[in-house]
Amino acid sequence: MIRRLAVVSLSLLATACGQPTPAPEPKAALPATAAAPSGQPSYRAAVSETLIAVRERGVLRCGVHPGLPGFALKDARTEWRGFDVDTCRAVAAATLGDKTKVAFVVVGGADRFGPIQRGEIDILARNTSATFARSAGLGVSFPVITYHDGQGFLVARALGMNSAEELGGARICVQAGTVSEGNLADYFRTRGMTYRPVVTKTEAEARAAYEAERCDAFTADISALAASRSVMRNPGAHVILPDVVSKEPLGPVVRQDDPVWAEIVRSTVNATLLAEELGVTSRTVEQARETATDPETRRLLGVEGDLGKLLGLSPDWAYQVIRQVGAYHEIFRRDLGEDSALRLERGLNAQWNAPKPGLMYAVPMR
Missing domain, CATH: 3.40.190.10 (Periplasmic binding protein-like II)
Structure with a gap:
């Protein structure tokens, strides 16, 4: 306590005599590793x-x-x-x-x-x-x-559909546990439309169910639909509808x-x-x-x-x-x-x- 009072007294005396109190030493900075232009901050290496x-x-x-x-x-x-x-x-x-x-x-x-x-x-x-x-x-x-990307719908070209809004009451294949499953529910609910989900464990199973006509449409990211279509027996028989019903970054x-x-x-x-x-x-x-x-x-x-x-x-x-x-x-x-x-x-x-x-x-x- 006596030592602390002495330090305070010396500090006050220095200030009274017009001499600034010495600033505490700054902590050592990490070494700069990239030269910075004049007026720019120094850059430091990071560790991963x-x-x-x-x-x-x-x-x-x-x-x-x-x-x-x-x-x-x-x-x-x-x-x-x-x-x-x-x-x-x-x-x-x-x-x-x-x-x-x-x-x-x-x-x-x-x-x-x-x-x-x-x-x-x-x-x-x-x-x-x-x-x-x-x-x-x-x-x-x-x-x-x-x-x-964005979510879309794949349907048979023979159906002659032009829009996803024509899918009311349809059976729609979708993979479980994906964003697509939630987006599908949101899309139909906000439009007051009904549908029958055909939920599968994997994307391959959804594609197989669609090809076997156990559903009327297949929904996923548009890129994934294009990928699935490319390995179907007759890719040209299927079309991705123009509707993009979500944002998928x-x-x-x-x-x-x-x-x-x-x-x-x-x-x-x-x-x-x-x-x-x-x-x-x-x-x-x-x-x-x-x-x-x-x-x-x-x-x-x-x-x-x-x-x-x-x-x-x-x-x-x-x-x-x-x-x-x-x-x-x-x-x-x-x-x-x-x-x-x-x-x-x-x-x-x-x-x-x-x-x-x-x-x-x-x-x-x-």
């Missing part, structure tokens, strides 16, 4: 426990759909192919430098979040919609949207307890989008790394600056993503677009500055 675990293991564990054409499906050589698969491969290229270092884990629809919550997988890439309740109540995060899922890992996943997808915007492809990226003069392209490819260090990634992390997996438009065309069985148009998934603008927009690389 998931990234550390992935590198120690030497493989990325990725949860995928058991078999959805265009998104995740084994080919004739039992190799995984698809849009979600390529998201996993891109993250592996960014973090491990090798797109093949992925262990694919089949995840069902009803308990798709269990494996990510329990830490059994590092990322879930399974045509999953981001919703308020999922983000707020499941301890998971949707760091980036890779595909903007699809993207990879990670745990909320590692925000740096979420940023790594987000940055990986953004790298593919920015590559498309800058005109860099898997075929031209090596030359671009040697000859590019545009500052943003040089930063993206790790030629100038070292932004990857902020996330614990190598300087050429984005270069490896683009070289090994491709720019966004290459991935889309290969898995979902004109080079695939689905032949989906870009639509909302076009770049923000495309002739027909979409919603895809990468943050600047600076």
Whole structure:
């Protein structure tokens, strides 16, 4: 107590003599790891426990759909192919430098979040919609949207239907435990219409029931309907109605307890989008790394600056993503677009500055 009074007295005396009281020493800051322009804040490296675990293991564990054409499906050589698969491969290229270092884990629809919550997988890439309740109540995060979708209805062309509003009283196949099941109920209730749900455990069972005419329509995300139609006995005999009855922003899922890992996943997808915007492809990226003069392209490819260090990634992390997996438009065309069985148009998934603008927009690389 006496010591404390003495300190206070000395402080008051110093103030009275016109000398300021010395400020307490600031806590040591983490070292800046990226040079900042004049007047800008210093940037500090962050640590991801998931990234550390992935590198120690030497493989990325990725949860995928058991078999959805265009998104995740084994080919004739039992190799995984698809849009979600390529998201996993891109993250592996960014973090491990090798797109093949992925262990694919089949995840069902009803308990798709269990494996990510329990830490059994590092990322879930399974045509999953981001919703308020999922983000707020499941301890998971949707760091980036890779595909903007919406729910629709598949019907036989022979029915001659033009709108989902003609489905009053119809039998409708839908997978249990999905957002589609709730959207279906909402759509009919708000319109005062009735329907008879034919609920199945899996998407494959819903498709089989529809083909067997145990229901009059099949509802799911439009991309999933296009995928299902592509493997039916007679794809041309079925049509997706023009009605889009919901918003379904699809993207990879990670745990909320590692925000740096979420940023790594987000940055990986953004790298593919920015590559498309800058005109860099898997075929031209090596030359671009040697000859590019545009500052943003040089930063993206790790030629100038070292932004990857902020996330614990190598300087050429984005270069490896683009070289090994491709720019966004290459991935889309290969898995979902004109080079695939689905032949989906870009639509909302076009770049923000495309002739027909979409919603895809990468943050600047600076």
